[in-house]
Amino acid sequence: MARKAQFDRQRFFQALGDNTRLRLLNLMGEQEVCVCYLVEILGAPQPRISRHLGHLRRAGLVAARRDGKWMHYRIAMPPHAGAAQILRQTLAWLKDSKAMQADRARLAKACCAPAKYALDRAPRPAACEPCCAA
């Protein structure tokens, strides 16, 4: 009867109910981001980031793509229109938070001066182009 397995609202909101995860979503708001940058910018231990990314992935909010050793995560719009709408608005809401803006600024900066990853040919986030396309 129930045609589609009814998107899990509870899980969806639970996924949003953690500040680390909100910060991650904020950084992925515009484009795909490599995990290495997420770790660097949030300044949190890597397993913590990975665990939260896993949580977001299982809730269907983000999708991952492997590129050699690197993993890139991006926002994945939920199948349900209502949920997708809410996710979009949440991202917009995050944008007018000082703290979130600071995170995004650091992403842009890290992209142009990737302290530790540049040497290893780490992939630069797409957001890099606007500021250092040269």
Place this chain on the structure above:
Amino acid sequence: MARKAQFDRQRFFQALGDNTRLRLLNLMGEQEVCVCYLVEILGAPQPRISRHLGHLRRAGLVAARRDGKWMHYRIAMPPHAGAAQILRQTLAWLKDSKAMQADRARLAKACCAPAKYALDRAPRPAACEPCCAA
């Protein structure tokens, strides 16, 4: 510096991350509802309902009004525009869920045939008017 105590996003989403609370919000979507109806319609033990209402209240999502022995709860739009928008969107989303529609239907019905509360002059929810204004 921080002028307003920065609405707590994490708590906001956590409050939405529970199905019982989503059902409660759904029932309050249109108007104030007396706790006694919430208990009756959800068919859950009263302390459970009360606990969840407390949670929603502390998160700033609902407000309560005392009327003699009865408490009425209603949606309280959060001070932050972004949050308010998301809450409205969430309520709209709930509306196109079968289960939530069923809850609402039972509220309307309970209001016209309040099995156990009618005799005690329990306050009828405002939603009552459309169906039994007589």
Place this chain on the structure above:
DNA sequence: CTTACATATACGCTTTGACAAATATGATTG
């Protein structure tokens, strides 16, 4: 094929949150 690196997962621990049952509070009634 061994090493090194990026990321993910397992483990043990602690905190948080849901629950039921019991009890407290606040208000109305007699």
Place this chain on the structure above:
DNA sequence: CAATCATATTTGTCAAAGCGTATATGTAAG
């Protein structure tokens, strides 16, 4: 003011979720 009713809170228990440390996996480099 005693009894009753509606609702809230406390208490104790259990499961879920967070954390850090350690380790596993998958990929590329030597």
